[in-house]
Amino acid sequence: MSAVPTTSKPAPRRGRPGYDQDAVVAAAVELFNRHGYEATSMGMIADRLGISKSAIYHHVPGKEQLLEVALDRAISELEAVLDRPAARERPVDQRLEYVLRAMVGVLVDELSNVTLLLRVRGNTPMERRAMERRRAFDHAVADLIEEAAKSGALRSDLQPRVVTRLLFGMINWITEWYRPDGPLRREELGDSVVAIAFDGLRPRG
Amino acid sequence: MSAVPTTSKPAPRRGRPGYDQDAVVAAAVELFNRHGYEATSMGMIADRLGISKSAIYHHVPGKEQLLEVALDRAISELEAVLDRPAARERPVDQRLEYVLRAMVGVLVDELSNVTLLLRVRGNTPMERRAMERRRAFDHAVADLIEEAAKSGALRSDLQPRVVTRLLFGMINWITEWYRPDGPLRREELGDSVVAIAFDGLRPRG
DNA sequence: GTCTATACGGAGATAGAC
DNA sequence: GTCTATCTCCGTATAGAC
Structure with missing residues (x-):
């Protein structure tokens, strides 16, 4: 349903060499972030690519589409997490744990695009559409947390909505400091998130 | 030592009525965020205030100072937390708990300014100075966490640096969703942060 | 403390050549 | 697929009147 084609064709392009849409978008996203x-x-993006401003308009109708392609990719990957069988066919607490880990995975794999998504402020209709999809995703995870709380898998003295926000903080903030070329692997990161979220920092007696 | 005076004079100003620097900065910060x-x-800020662009230059030498005043205020409040007696004269685990709560308090009290501080990307020398002060603050809290871990007050199977980043995520992300006019009070918010950070979501048996 | 008028550079986007 | 040239609008900032 998205208006923006992802243009991920692994087949080698024919014709004159040069950039394709994905490369232009990737450069734009770095600068947007x-x-x-x-x-x-557009001049900054052109300079980064070593081409002229107007050449960009061959790949994309305008500046806003550079943003739209990246946001669509980020939110689509997040939405896909909830459709995976592991996120649907288990006890609630295991589903929640799986989703938290999977969110960390998507953040790491799509770091630039998700970073951009999390920084959108809703200043245009297109941005608001992206935010709405993000909000629906957040709600779905919040429902999972509330369900887990009601089942007794989570402590009952905290408000599920606040818990959701704080867990999302731990995870979303990863975009502000994680570097894929650093020493920390995605699996360790997911483990740490789950460890704090479920058991906290105090040693268990 | 900051080059930017805060201009917080509660005494009523004399002379011609109009805005003072604090009011201009406050309007600018809302739009920056x-x-x-x-x-x-500058035109957007002027429109918001209902004055002309050039009138702003009466209150502040240029656009960058609008940012500098706000950032200085935010980071100064955070730095002040670490100088409080309660953050220095207790067992490490209690000091950590106090600092986490106090950080939440500053975030809520200085929500707009801290939000702006957390979004600075270091694109100018002034922004880099603010980021350096923020980094020093982060390091001080990280040292506290490491000290608590070494003393045995925190579990030892997680890397203190990762723990620090994740805790900062929970807290810093508050700027993205907390609304002072909402139902959640700062004390409850601090309690929830501390509860998850130290004990996690799993019910204790 | 605020205004109007203006200087001067850079923004997004288009036309049309190669 | 990329270029140069150009359109039109808006950016920060200044000068000087009230």
Whole structure:
């Protein structure tokens, strides 16, 4: 249903060599994350790629589509997590644990695009559409947490909504510091998130 | 030592009525948080205040100082937390708990300014100075966490650096969703953060 | 403390050549 | 697929009147 084709064709392109849409979008996303979307000019993207401003318009109709392609990719990957069998066919507490780990995985794999998604403020209709999809995803995970709390798998003295926000904080903030070329692997990161979320830092007696 | 005076004079100003620096900065910060610093124009700030662009230059030498005043205020409040007696003169685990709660308090009290601080990307020397102060604060809290881990007050199977990042995520992300006019009070929020951080979500048997 | 008028550069986007 | 040239609008900042 998305208006933006992902253009992920692994087949070698024919014709004159040069950039394809994915490469242009990737360069744009890096700059959007550094300077903000609105403050990033087409000239900056062109300089980064070593081509002229107008050449970008061959790959994409305008600046906003550069953002839209990246946001669509990020939110689609997150949505896909909830459709996986492991996120649907288990006891609630195991489903929640799986989803938290999977969210960390998507964040790491799609770090730039998800970073961009999390920074969108809803200043245009397109941004609001992306935020709405994100909000639906957040709600689905919140429902999972509430279900787990009602089943007795989670402590009952905390508000599920607040818990959801705080867990999302732990995970979403990963985009602000994680570096794929660093020493920490995604699996260890997921383990740490789950460890704190379920058991906390105090040693168990 | 900051180059930017805070201009917090509660005494009524004399002379011609109009805005003072604090009011101009407050309006600017709201817009910076919505559109990003670079994408916010002096014209947008002027429109918000109902004055002309050039009138702003009476209160502040330029756009960058609007940012600097806000960042200085945010980081100063955070730094002050670590100087409080309660953050220095107790067992490490109690000091850590106090600091986490106090960070939540500062975030809530200085929500707009701290939000802005957390979104700075280091694109100018001034932004990098603010980030350096923030980094020093983060390091001080990280040292506290490491000290608590070594003393046995925290479990030893998690890397203190990763723990620090995840705890900062829970807290810093509060700027993305907390609304002061909402039903959740700062004390409850601090309690929830501490509860998850130390004990996690699993019921204790 | 605020205004109007203006300087000057850079923004997104298009036309049309190669 | 990329280029140069150009359109039109908006950016920060300044000068000087009230």
